[in-house]
Amino acid sequence: MDYETLLNKAFEGRSRAYAPYSNFYVGAAVVMEDESIYTGCNIENASYGATNCAERTAIFKAVSEGHTSIKAIAIVGVENDYTYPCGICRQVIAEFAAADIQIILGKNKKEYIVKTLDEILPGAFTKKDLGK
Ligand SMILES: O=c1ccn([C@H]2C[C@H](O)[C@@H](CO)O2)c(=O)[nH]1
């Protein structure tokens, strides 16, 4: 799976964003251990607090279909800038990914940067801390 294909999938996810309150549209795409891909969008709620981010939508879709190991994730948000995952999503990524996985942050369909989970969530609290 090349980065640009995954980015395109993240843009596909973003086209389905439900964000009538913030008007901030986010899309994500995860590649799992078997190369399956799941897309996600942010899904807002009138209560605000019940909002789900694009990253978690994609990850929860994958996990609920039996895939629990993320190989890479692409995220696209605001046009022409990089959108990093929020703290809650970083923690959820850490639950299902190794510290060295690639997180592809897309500015547009051609321009992106790649970070590892360890770079954006150093010292993560994970199942290892619980002896699991
Ligand atoms: O990485 C991010 C950052 C924000 N959002 C969503 C949550 C909310 O709907 C909107 C504004 O925070 O953007 C995401 O989906 N992913």
Ligand SMILES: [Zn+2]
């Ligand atoms: Zn988030």
